[in-house]
Amino acid sequence: MLTAKSHLSKSLVSITDGKIVGEIKDLYLDREMHQVSAVFLGREGLIKRKTNLLPRAAVHIFGVDVWLISGPDKVVGPEEVPDSDTFVLVGELRGRELVTEGGTKIGVVDDVILDPEARVLGFLLGKVHVQGPLAERKTIAREAVTKLGSKDAPMAVVLAQAEALTVPE
Amino acid sequence: MEYSPSPARSLQGRGAGRLLALAAAALLGLLLSGSLALAVSAAPAAVPPTFVVNSVSDAPAAGSLTDDICDTVFPYGSVHTCTLRAAIMKANHSPEGGATITFDPSTTNGHAIILTIAAQSPDDETTGDLNISHTTRLVGNGAGLTIIDGQGIQDRVFWLETGALVSMSGLTVQHGWAGQYGGGGLYVNSGAALTLDQVAVISNTDNSGLGGGGLLSGGALTVTHSLLGYNKALGSGGGLANNGGRVAIVASTIISNETLAGVGGGLVSYSGQGLSLAQSTVSSNTAAFYGGGLAAEGGYVTVTQSTLSSNLANLDGGGLEALLGAHVSLVNSTLSQNSAVGYGGGLEANQNGSVWLYNVNVADNRADINLTGSGKGGGLSIGSGAIHLQNSLIADNFASVQITGGSIIQWPDDCFAAPVSAGYNLLTHKPDTCSMALITGDLLNPAAHLGPLQANGGPTFTQALLPGSPAIDAANPGGCNDPFGAPLPTDQRGDRRVANGAGATHCDIGAFELQRTINLPLAVR
Numbered sequence: 252m253l254t255a256k257s258h259l260s261k262s263l264v265s266i267t268d269g270k271i272v273g274e275i276k277d278l279y280l281d282r283e284m285h286q287v288s289a290v291f292l293g294r295e296g297l298i299k300r301k302t303n304l305l306p307r308a309a310v311h312i313f314g315v316d317v318w319l320i321s322g323p324d325k326v327v328g329p330e331e332v333p334d335s336d337t338f339v340l341v342g343e344l345r346g347r348e349l350v351t352e353g354g355t356k357i358g359v360v361d362d363v364i365l366d367p368e369a370r371v372l373g374f375l376l377g378k379v380h381v382q383g384p385l386a387e388r389k390t391i392a393r394e395a396v397t398k399l400g401s402k403d404a405p406m407a408v409v410l411a412q413a414e415a416l417t418v419p420e
Numbered sequence: 421m422e423y424s425p426s427p428a429r430s431l432q433g434r435g436a437g438r439l440l441a442l443a444a445a446a447l448l449g450l451l452l453s454g455s456l457a458l459a460v461s462a463a464p465a466a467v468p469p470t471f472v473v474n475s476v477s478d479a480p481a482a483g484s485l486t487d488d489i490c491d492t493v494f495p496y497g498s499v500h501t502c503t504l505r506a507a508i509m510k511a512n513h514s515p516e517g518g519a520t521i522t523f524d525p526s527t528t529n530g531h532a533i534i535l536t537i538a539a540q541s542p543d544d545e546t547t548g549d550l551n552i553s554h555t556t557r558l559v560g561n562g563a564g565l566t567i568i569d570g571q572g573i574q575d576r577v578f579w580l581e582t583g584a585l586v587s588m589s590g591l592t593v594q595h596g597w598a599g600q601y602g603g604g605g606l607y608v609n610s611g612a613a614l615t616l617d618q619v620a621v622i623s624n625t626d627n628s629g630l631g632g633g634g635l636l637s638g639g640a641l642t643v644t645h646s647l648l649g650y651n652k653a654l655g656s657g658g659g660l661a662n663n664g665g666r667v668a669i670v671a672s673t674i675i676s677n678e679t680l681a682g683v684g685g686g687l688v689s690y691s692g693q694g695l696s697l698a699q700s701t702v703s704s705n706t707a708a709f710y711g712g713g714l715a716a717e718g719g720y721v722t723v724t725q726s727t728l729s730s731n732l733a734n735l736d737g738g739g740l741e742a743l744l745g746a747h748v749s750l751v752n753s754t755l756s757q758n759s760a761v762g763y764g765g766g767l768e769a770n771q772n773g774s775v776w777l778y779n780v781n782v783a784d785n786r787a788d789i790n791l792t793g794s795g796k797g798g799g800l801s802i803g804s805g806a807i808h809l810q811n812s813l814i815a816d817n818f819a820s821v822q823i824t825g826g827s828i829i830q831w832p833d834d835c836f837a838a839p840v841s842a843g844y845n846l847l848t849h850k851p852d853t854c855s856m857a858l859i860t861g862d863l864l865n866p867a868a869h870l871g872p873l874q875a876n877g878g879p880t881f882t883q884a885l886l887p888g889s890p891a892i893d894a895a896n897p898g899g900c901n902d903p904f905g906a907p908l909p910t911d912q913r914g915d916r917r918v919a920n921g922a923g924a925t926h927c928d929i930g931a932f933e934l935q936r937t938i939n940l941p942l943a944v945r
Contacts, residue, residue, distance in 0.1 A: 266563045266592060266620035269647035269673025269701070271875075311564070311592075312622065312650055316676040316704035316730070319622060319649055321564030 252420065254375060255287075255341040255363040262317040263290065263305065272323045273303070279338035280363065280371060284399055287369035288338050290318070292326060306332045313369045339399075348405035349376070352397065356380045357408060364390060364418050373418035374406075384414045392416035468518035471507035474500075474527045478536040478572070480546040481506035485513035504533050504568065509545050511556045520557045523591075529565040532594075536572040548573055549596070549607075553581040560591030563620040563647070570596035576603055576624070580639070582611035592620040593634075602630030602661060604651060608637035610665065615642045621659075624651045631655030631688060633677055637662055638692075643669045648686075649676050656682030656715065658705055664692035671879055674702045674713075681708050683741065684715030685731055691718030691745075699879040702728045702739075709734060711741030712758055716773065718744045725912045727754045727880040729873055736762040736795075738785055742773030742805060749903045752912040754781040754882055754931050756873045762795040763787055763836060765817055769805030777809040779900050779908060781883055781931045782834075783870055788820040791828045795819055796853050797836030810842035811895040813930030815868035817849070832866075844896040846929045863929075865890045878913025882932050891929035900927040 255278050263272045277291040290310070292303040309325035310318055329335040341363050349357040361377030373392040379385055391413050398407035469488040479501075482494035490502035490510050504521070511519035523529075539548025549570070560566030568591060570577040577596040580586055596605040604624030608614045614637065621634040630636065633651030641662070648659035658677030660667070667689065674686040682688070685705030689695035695716070702713040712731030714721070721742075728739040738758030742748045748769075755766040765785035769775045788795030798817030800807050819833035832849035835856055844861035848868050858864065869889035876882045885891050900908045900917055908917050911933035918927045919935045928934055 264647065264649070264673065264675060266622065266647050266649075267590075268563075268618055268645045268671075269620075269649075269675070309564075311620075314650055314676055317649075319620070319647070322562065325564070 253365045253367065255365060258318075258365075261314075263292070263320050264317045265322050266311055266319050267322045270323070272320060272326060275318065277340055277342045278363075278369075279304070279335070279340055280344070282334070282337040282339065284339060284371050284393065284396075286371055287365065289332055289335065291340060302329050303327075304329055304332055304335065307369070310369070313367060343402065346377075347400055349374075349391065350405045350407055351410045352407050355410075357385065357410065357413070360406070366419070381410070388417065390418045392418050466516040468516045468520065469510070469514050470520040470522060471502055471510055472522050472524050473502050473504050473507050473533070474524040475503045476528055476531045476533045477503050478505055478534065479503045480537070481509040485509060486515050488514055488516070505535070505537070505546070505550060508550050508552055508556070512545060512551070512553045514554065518555045518557075520559060522559045523561055523566045525561050525565070529561055532567040532569040534569045534572050535575075535577065538573050539575045543575075548575040549577060549579045551579045551581060552584045552586050555585040558586070558588045558591065560589060562590045563592045563618060566591040567594060568592065569594050570605075570624070574599065576605060576607055578606040580606070580608045580612040580614055582609045584612045586613065587615040587617070588619050589617040590619070592622065594620070594623050596624040598626045598628050600628045600630075601636070602626045602628050602653070602655060602663075603632040603636030604634060604653070606635045607632075608635070608639040608641055608665070610638035612639040613641070614639065615644075616646045617644045618646060620647045620649070621651065622647065622649045626653040626655055629655040629681070631657040631679075631682055632661030632663070633658045633679070635660045637667060638665045640665060641667045643667070643672050646672045648672070648674045651677045653677075653679045654681055655679070656684050657688035658685045658707070660687050662687070662689040662692065662695045664690055666693035667695040669695070669697045669700050671699045673700065674705065676704045678706045679708050683707055683710040683717065683743070685712045685733070687714045689716050689719055689721050689746075694720035694722070696722045696724075697726050698724045700726045701880050702726065702731065704730045706732045707734065710743065710768070710770075711737045712760070713739045715741045715743065716746035716748050718746050721746060721748045722751070723749070723753050724751045725753060725878070725880065725914070727756065727873070727882065727912075728758060729754070729756045729881065731758045733760045733762070736760050736764050736770065736801065736803070737768035738765045738787070740767040740775070742767075742769045742775050743771045744773065745771075746773045748773070748775045749778070750775065750780045751778045751902055752780070752908060752910070752931050754783070754873070754880070754912060756781065756784050756883060758785045759789045760787045760795060761790055763797050763803070764801030765798040765819065766800060767807075768797070768801040768803060769807050770803030771805065773805040775805070775807045776903060777807070777812040778902055779895070779911070779927075779929070779931055780809070780812045781815070781870075782817065783813065783815040783868070783883055784817065784873070786818045786830070787833065791820050791830070793820055793822055793828045796833060798833040800835040800839050802837035802839060807839040808842055809839055809845050811844045811900050811927070811929050813846045813868060813870075813891050815846065815848040815870055844894065844929060846891050846894065861894070861896060863890055863894060876913060876932070877915065880912065882912050885928055885930065885932050885934045889934075892934055893926045893928060895927045895929045897926050
């Protein structure tokens with residue numbers, strides 16, 4: 252199972268000359284959490300901390316060992332990536348509560364499950380507060396999530412759908 | 421028999437005489453008019469043509485193949501549609517030869533040129549892969565911008581015919597697929613020459629079993645500042661197969677390639693004029709059998725200032741395997757974090773293969789990673805070959821050992837069988853299964869004090885010697901020499917040799933030379 256965590260620390264290698272440009276410090280998802288929308292490469296500068304991003308379009312191969320990217324010049328600041336202010340950092344998603352639409356606690360997000368093209372398949376749960384299939388699988392498919400929540404608000408899922416839908420291996 | 425000219429030949433003779441008289445008269449006129457110099461300079465020179473690809477479609481050339489006009493429609497209009505296939509066809513037949521093919525940024529940048537004309541029989545230049553038969557330069561706008569994609573044809577992308585002298589720069593070759601002959605992305609025939617500079621060869625597949633997922637060459641191949649990545653071969657050489665030609669790779673990266681049923685996950689070189697690898701990285705490649713990073717099956721292979729790391733062999737020789745009489749020299753290079761299911765996590769010499777190490781690090785490699793008890797020599801292993809080493813550092817490698825009770829565990833193991841020391845090597849763990857005789861200058865010390873594999877300057881990752889390392893200043897007092905006995909002026913990074921602050925004039929054991937550190941006196945007011 253590919254997860255966002257499994258990609259962390261992977262090198263970003265430029266196809267222009269084979270050199271390592273940086274490494275994956277974290278991943279951004281788009282607002283609707285359908286796919287990885289950018290790579291977070293970290294911050295630089297002592298006083299004015301500048302964030303370095305690599306937009307999804309610059310990723311040539313989401314590889315299992317390294318990611319191949321179009322070139323070092325594709326690493327930019329957030330202001331140069333459209334809608335970057337709406338992106339969700341996976342690191343900040345970790346720990347978000349999952350509840351039913353009625354408010355019953357289901358569990359807590361631990362990681363994001365991705366397909367080989369870095370599209371979101373679902374979420375890996377850390378804690379699970381319910382019994383049954385979810386407790387066994389500890390995964391929830393993206394389609395089962397009806398509200399994505401925010402830093403202060405939990406995600407909402409339809410429990411029956413969450414139990415019925417499995418995340419593809 | 422007396423010679424009798426034919427009537428036609430007599431006529432030609434008379435005609436020639438008349439032409440000569442006319443030419444003489446014209447020359448005289450030119451001299452008189454003082455315009456001879458002008459006439460000579462105005463004579464048409466054979467200027468090689470340049471074709472500008474302005475379409476990402478796949479269509480053959482139209483019109484005469486020798487007219488140096490690249491278009492896919494004839495009669496030609498005022499605006500030409502020049503596809504890559506059409507440009508190559510015109511280049512192949514250009515009377516002047518030496519054509520240059522460039523790519524119009526406004527129509528091709530960032531849009532893959534996808535080949536769509538499936539191979540027909542005969543597979544000539546009009547269908548299937550792009551056949552190049554003449555001297556040609558392809559100048560892309562950068563590997564991230566000019567992308568040539570074979571996904572639509574079930575064929576490789578480029579086929580270089582004997583006699584073709586080709587250079588490619590600033591482009592990507594991807595998604596080629598070779599069902600026969602090998603060479604998923606590119607095939608270089610014997611007698612052809614190819615230079616790749618700043619080219620990415622990625623995600624190509626050899627499905628023929630003949631090898632070379634990215635590239636198979638029987639000719640002369642030079643690769644600089646390029647990337648071979650995520651290619652797969654059913655045969656040998658996941659990234660590249662040198663099939664009896666001559667290959668030089670400089671400042672390039674061979675990464676995440678794989679053989680499904682062959683040797684040499686990254687590279688394989690068969691007997692021939694050999695393969696040289698310099699200032700390059702071979703990393704994260706996987707071989708079904710031998711040589712996760714590189715397999716030499718005969719011939720000469722030279723590795724200098726390069727790093728082979730994190731490669732995996734599902735049999736022996738995680739980083740490198742020398743077989744079938746191959747002669748491999750490693751100079752100022754690092755083998756680190758490679759793994760083998762069987763013997764030789766770092767490297768193995770077998771079947772009369774031989775390996776010479778000159779100021780090399782073989783560190784943090786593992787053999788028998790599945791803990792089956794069937795592999796030894798975490799760093800070095802010898803089957804029926806030979807390994808010679810001088811001024812080299814063999815440290816912190818692991819294999820397996822069966823302990824009381826039957827369990828098999830990872831255990832420090834730098835070597836297996838009998839590598840031959842030329843002196844001044846450092847080993848951290850020499851198990852009973854390693855019968856290497858220690859000679860003058862050899863050290864056996866469990867604490868090598870090596871840093872992690874990382875960027876320490878220079879073109880590749882290296883492992884720094886940390887303060888207190890017994891390798892510092894411990895190489896041969898006669899100098900750190902290359903295979904020809906000449907002093908190595910630099911270490912793997914390109915930093916000068918004999919530069920350390922311990923005061924000795926000896927260079928360091930291994931690929932890394934600790935540079936002089938200057939302790940400035942602290943002024944206290």
